[in-house]
Amino acid sequence: MVGKKNTLMPIKVKKLNFEKGHRKLLSDISCEIKAQGITIILGPNGAGKTLFLKCLHGLISDSISEITFANKSLNKTIRKQQSMVFQSPILLRRSVLKNISFALQQRTKIINKEKILKVLKRVDLLHLVNQNAILLSGGEKQRLCLARAISTLPKVLFLDEATSNLDPYSIQIIEKIIKEVNKYGTKVIAVTHDLLQAKRLANDIIFINKGRICEHTTAKLFFLKPKSKEGKLFMAGKLIV
Amino acid sequence: MGIYWDSIFTAINLIVSFDKKLIEVFFLSFKVTIIALFISCLIGLPLGTFLATQRFKGRSLFIGIINSLMSLPPVVVGLFVYINLSRSGPFGWLGILYTPTAMIIAQIILILPIIAGLTTQIIEDLQENYNDLFISLVTPKVTTIKAYIIDARYSLITVVLAGLAKGVSEVGAVIIVGGNIDHLTRVMTTTIAMETSKGELSLALALGIILLITSITINLIVTYKKYNIKDQYYGR
Numbered sequence: 095m096v097g098k099k100n101t102l103m104p105i106k107v108k109k110l111n112f113e114k115g116h117r118k119l120l121s122d123i124s125c126e127i128k129a130q131g132i133t134i135i136l137g138p139n140g141a142g143k144t145l146f147l148k149c150l151h152g153l154i155s156d157s158i159s160e161i162t163f164a165n166k167s168l169n170k171t172i173r174k175q176q177s178m179v180f181q182s183p184i185l186l187r188r189s190v191l192k193n194i195s196f197a198l199q200q201r202t203k204i205i206n207k208e209k210i211l212k213v214l215k216r217v218d219l220l221h222l223v224n225q226n227a228i229l230l231s232g233g234e235k236q237r238l239c240l241a242r243a244i245s246t247l248p249k250v251l252f253l254d255e256a257t258s259n260l261d262p263y264s265i266q267i268i269e270k271i272i273k274e275v276n277k278y279g280t281k282v283i284a285v286t287h288d289l290l291q292a293k294r295l296a297n298d299i300i301f302i303n304k305g306r307i308c309e310h311t312t313a314k315l316f317f318l319k320p321k322s323k324e325g326k327l328f329m330a331g332k333l334i335v
Numbered sequence: 336m337g338i339y340w341d342s343i344f345t346a347i348n349l350i351v352s353f354d355k356k357l358i359e360v361f362f363l364s365f366k367v368t369i370i371a372l373f374i375s376c377l378i379g380l381p382l383g384t385f386l387a388t389q390r391f392k393g394r395s396l397f398i399g400i401i402n403s404l405m406s407l408p409p410v411v412v413g414l415f416v417y418i419n420l421s422r423s424g425p426f427g428w429l430g431i432l433y434t435p436t437a438m439i440i441a442q443i444i445l446i447l448p449i450i451a452g453l454t455t456q457i458i459e460d461l462q463e464n465y466n467d468l469f470i471s472l473v474t475p476k477v478t479t480i481k482a483y484i485i486d487a488r489y490s491l492i493t494v495v496l497a498g499l500a501k502g503v504s505e506v507g508a509v510i511i512v513g514g515n516i517d518h519l520t521r522v523m524t525t526t527i528a529m530e531t532s533k534g535e536l537s538l539a540l541a542l543g544i545i546l547l548i549t550s551i552t553i554n555l556i557v558t559y560k561k562y563n564i565k566d567q568y569y570g571r
Contacts, residue, residue, distance in 0.1 A: 153470050174473050184468040187486040196482070200472040 100279050102163040102175055102249040103129035110149060110159035112142075112305075119145055120305045123159070131297025132272065132282040134313070136289075138333050142305040143285040144181070144254050150283065151178050151252050163250070174201060177243035178252040183235035185227040190219060193227050194242050201246040210245060217241040217267055233264030240268055244275055251275060253284035257291065269295060289329075293317055301325045303333065342540030349541055361545070364522040367435050367509070368502035371442035375450045375498055380491065383454025384480055387462055398455055404448035409441075413511030416441045420512065433514040438522070441508035446498040453494040458483045492561045496554055503550050 110123035120142050127133050135143045148154045150161060152173045161168045186193050194213065195205045214220045217237040222230065227238060236256060243251060253272070257265045272295060276282045286292055292299065296313035301322065308322035320326045327333040349357045386398055418424050420432040420440075431437050461483055469479045484491070506524035513520030515529055523546045530539035 151471060153467055170473055173471075176471075178467075178471045180467060184464060186465070186468075186482065197472055200474050200478070 134296035137302035177248035346541035379450030387458035409507035413508030
């Protein structure tokens with residue numbers, strides 16, 4: 095990935111709609127996400143941020159929309175070049191090592207133990223390599239999920255509130271890796287509630303409320319003076335869902 | 336209290352003297368149950384995994400039927416197998432009524448829904464947890480099914496034990512289709528029932544104690560092994 099152009103970018107979303115039980119959860123979402131930087135999706139609880147992220151990654155297939163990556167419709171080949179870290183860590187009931195090798199097996203079919211150990215060292219889990227993943231702490235689990243996600247060298251990395259409820263040490267490690275992988279060409283799209291984290295990481299912000307994009311702007315502009323009324327209320331902590 | 340001590344001494348005597356009758360009854364009991372359990376697992380584990388992971392029309396009805404069959408009354412199963420295997424029944428030509436084979440068939444009908452039903456529940460819970468990850472990794476269906484069985488293996492051991500317990504303790508069905516024939520289809524549970532009806536309580540109780548000890552011992556060994564392997568594997 096180093097120095098290479100991200101061949102999955104830009105991401106274009108045209109009129110993304112999603113309904114469940116006669117309730118419109120996403121309506122007419124259209125945007126273009128560029129290759130550079132880290133994109134943070136902000137919004138209040140229940141705004142549709144996670145749903146939007148899942149639609150981008152292809153986890154929800156019954157949405158009505160046209161999502162393209164580098165002008166190609168989202169398909170299995172494109173999805174195989176993406177990774178996602180979920181809000182609640184999803185880990186197999188196996189050792190730390192086997193959790194990563196399982197993911198690698200699905201993508202590259204080649205398991206390089208040395209590479210796995212290198213990734214584990216980056217997330218400070220090398221000493222737990224043979225430990226059952228279920229026995230890890232919350233922070234360790236989420237770091238393992240991130241290690242698994244980056245071990246496949248994704249071109250797009252989706253993070254769904256990956257640092258919520260974690261201690262500052264785990265947050266620091268995760269943020270450092272997010273910045274690193276982004277520097278080496280992986281597009282990072284993350285959902286967070288943490289405004290300070292968004293300030294630390296974001297290059298651009300997509301602000302969602304009630305299933306609609308209220309604004310999509312640079313992080314600098316958003317934190318200086320949000321354009322939308324909802325954005326202003328959200329920043330002031332006055333947005334009621 | 337006398338009867339308890341009598342039966343305990345009788346049980347010890349029977350075991351220590353390697354009583355021929357006891358050994359014969361004991362081995363036939365376990366032969367019938369183990370074969371029935373093995374066949375039930377061979378069908379039930381993949382069937383349960385299939386039901387948990389695949390979506391098709393009538394799936395919930397199928398699962399509902401299997402769950403209902405988990406509490407089948409053994410006597411009814413015995414009667415059903417008897418009717419089918421008796422000379423006038425559709426499978427009478429096989430001539431297997433009052434043989435261990437008939438007892439195995441009856442036990443399979445009783446154990447299979449337990450194995451399939453519990454496997455479905457266990458794998459379903461796991462699937463709820465793993466589903467998003469497997470979609471995200473674009474994992475092929477065969478790999479996901481394999482992963483479910485591998486990751487649920489310790490819970491599935493408990494399912495097999497539940498099947499074993501059902502088989503070992505079963506009396507109603509095997510007495511109907513086996514006929515409790517000496518040296519042919521007499522197993523521990525049917526012997527206990529017969530001895531009790533004859534008023535030979537100490538022999539019945541002695542056999543009961545042996546059955547209980549054997550059942551508990553198998554469960555303890557399997558459970559111990561299960562946790563031992565688990566601990567070794569995960570290095571706890």
